[in-house]
Amino acid sequence: xxxxxxxxxxxxxxxxxxxxxxxxxxxxxxxxxxxxxxxxxxxxxxxxxxxxxxxxxxxxxxxxxxxxxxxxxxxxxxxxxxxxxxxxxxxxxxxxxxxxxxxxxx
Amino acid sequence: xxxxxxxxxxxxxxxxxxxxxxxxxxxxxxxxxxxxxxxxxxxxxxxxxxxxxxxxxxxxxxxxxxxxxxxxxxxxxxxxxxxxxxxxxxxxxxxxxxxxxxxxxxxxxxxxxxxxxxxxxxxxxxxxxxxxxxxxxxxxxxxxxxxxxxxxxxxxxxxxxxxxxxxxxxxxxxxxxxxxxxxxxxxxxxxxxxxxxxxxxxxxxxxxxxxxxxxxxxxxxxxxxxxxxxxxxxxxxxxxxxxxxxxxxxxxxxxxxxxxxxxxxxxxxxxxxxxxxxxxxxxxxxxxxxxxxxxxxxxxxxxxxxxxxxxxxxxxxxxxxxxxxxxxxxxxxxxxxxxxxxxxxxxxx
Numbered sequence: 126x127x128x129x130x131x132x133x134x135x136x137x138x139x140x141x142x143x144x145x146x147x148x149x150x151x152x153x154x155x156x157x158x159x160x161x162x163x164x165x166x167x168x169x170x171x172x173x174x175x176x177x178x179x180x181x182x183x184x185x186x187x188x189x190x191x192x193x194x195x196x197x198x199x200x201x202x203x204x205x206x207x208x209x210x211x212x213x214x215x216x217x218x219x220x221x222x223x224x225x226x227x228x229x230x231x
Numbered sequence: 232x233x234x235x236x237x238x239x240x241x242x243x244x245x246x247x248x249x250x251x252x253x254x255x256x257x258x259x260x261x262x263x264x265x266x267x268x269x270x271x272x273x274x275x276x277x278x279x280x281x282x283x284x285x286x287x288x289x290x291x292x293x294x295x296x297x298x299x300x301x302x303x304x305x306x307x308x309x310x311x312x313x314x315x316x317x318x319x320x321x322x323x324x325x326x327x328x329x330x331x332x333x334x335x336x337x338x339x340x341x342x343x344x345x346x347x348x349x350x351x352x353x354x355x356x357x358x359x360x361x362x363x364x365x366x367x368x369x370x371x372x373x374x375x376x377x378x379x380x381x382x383x384x385x386x387x388x389x390x391x392x393x394x395x396x397x398x399x400x401x402x403x404x405x406x407x408x409x410x411x412x413x414x415x416x417x418x419x420x421x422x423x424x425x426x427x428x429x430x431x432x433x434x435x436x437x438x439x440x441x442x443x444x445x446x447x448x449x450x451x452x453x454x455x456x457x458x459x460x461x462x463x464x465x466x467x468x469x470x471x472x473x474x475x476x477x478x479x480x481x482x483x484x485x486x487x488x489x490x491x492x493x494x495x496x497x498x499x500x501x502x503x504x505x506x507x508x509x510x511x512x513x514x515x516x517x518x519x520x521x522x523x524x525x526x527x528x529x530x531x532x533x534x535x536x537x538x539x540x541x542x543x544x545x546x547x548x549x550x551x552x553x554x555x556x557x558x559x560x561x562x563x564x565x566x567x568x569x570x571x572x573x574x575x576x577x578x579x580x
Binding site for chain 1: 238241242249253256257259260261263264275276279280281282283284286287290
């Protein structure tokens with residue numbers, strides 16, 4: 126439910142579906158997945174990561190050296206994966222209902 | 232100012248513990264997300280970081296009832312200890328402490344001033360604010376140590392390992408009970424201050440239209456020069472009465488002495504401690520004089536003051552409510568017992 130109410134949460138969880146990632150890559154991937162619809166500033170990114178971590182939907186899983194800098198990696202937990210799957214299905218259902226109406230009115 | 236410095240300013244909105252652990256990571260990511268050659272972050276980015284920091288602060292702060300208990304000198308549950316650490320080690324702790332602790336002690340005065348804005352005005356208001364701030368600054372160290380100790384750490388806070396990890400002290404911390412040469416004098420004044428300020432509180436609450444000591448009764452008129460003449464005399468009379476009551480309580484009520492002896496003293500430098508005590512007691516004396524001489528019969532003032540002394544003594548001796556008594560107000564309440572004790576001959580103490 127929180128992923129639905131808060132759009133950045135959904136895109137961040139979706140960005141982590143492919144595997145562990147660090148903050149910068151998550152931000153880039155989120156913007157790409159949302160088609161530039163969810164701009165991801167550093168504040169929103171880390172504020173949301175913190176909240177998702179507190180809710181147990183993501184977890185830190187080590188560090189990675191990128192361009193000489195250590196970056197923390199995050200990954201989805203089982204609960205996080207379930208949340209993003211549930212939300213994606215919900216969005217598909219909603220979009221399907223709208224599409225049926227569009228088809229009927231054409 | 233460079234991009235990095237702008238971001239460092241903005242990310243101060245995040246809690247201190249968060250910055251220590253994750254701050255550099257946020258700055259790195261912000262720099263990587265910035266357009267090449269950007270000299271200053273866009274306003275939207277700055278607002279984004281500031282907003283996220285404030286939301287994080289709000290999300291991790293204790294609920295109001297827990298915060299209130301902590302502010303009154305009580306324990307805070309362990310999930311909020313990281314927040315407490317930030318609070319106690321932050322640069323502006325003294326100011327927060329002043330508002331939450333000293334201002335809480337002066338709540339009666341604030342209520343009365345709202346009811347009757349003419350009670351204290353002009354330079355006196357400015358002087359009182361200055362004294363309150365000075366008192367808060369001087370007593371901040373004492374209260375910081377008190378919070379550490381109350382929550383199971385060494386008073387210095389040194390046992391705190393690092394954010395997110397806790398070292399629990401199971402043994403009780405021994406505190407020195409040595410006194411300072413000027414302490415008895417301060418306590419005499421505190422004795423008077425408590426009684427008169429309690430009377431002021433009652434007077435402010437009821438806003439009694441007459442002023443009386445014994446058989447003398449005066450109708451109140453703040454604009455009358457005669458009233459101003461009497462204010463000084465009645466103030467002195469209240470002080471004398473307060474001294475007498477304090478001595479009487481300590482002489483006849485042994486548990487007041489016991490409570491006073493159990494009261495831990497500030498472990499700070501003697502001179503600093505003395506100044507803090509004088510500032511605190513001076514403030515309350517001033518408030519007490521203003522209140523007791525303007526709104527309520529002084530005999531009732533003294534009676535309520537004595538009753539509070541007994542309640543304070545009982546509560547402290549029994550250990551009941553003791554954490555809450557250790558606010559500035561509570562400290563002074565119990566110190567009244569000490570003050571009274573110091574009036575007694577040595578063999579009776």
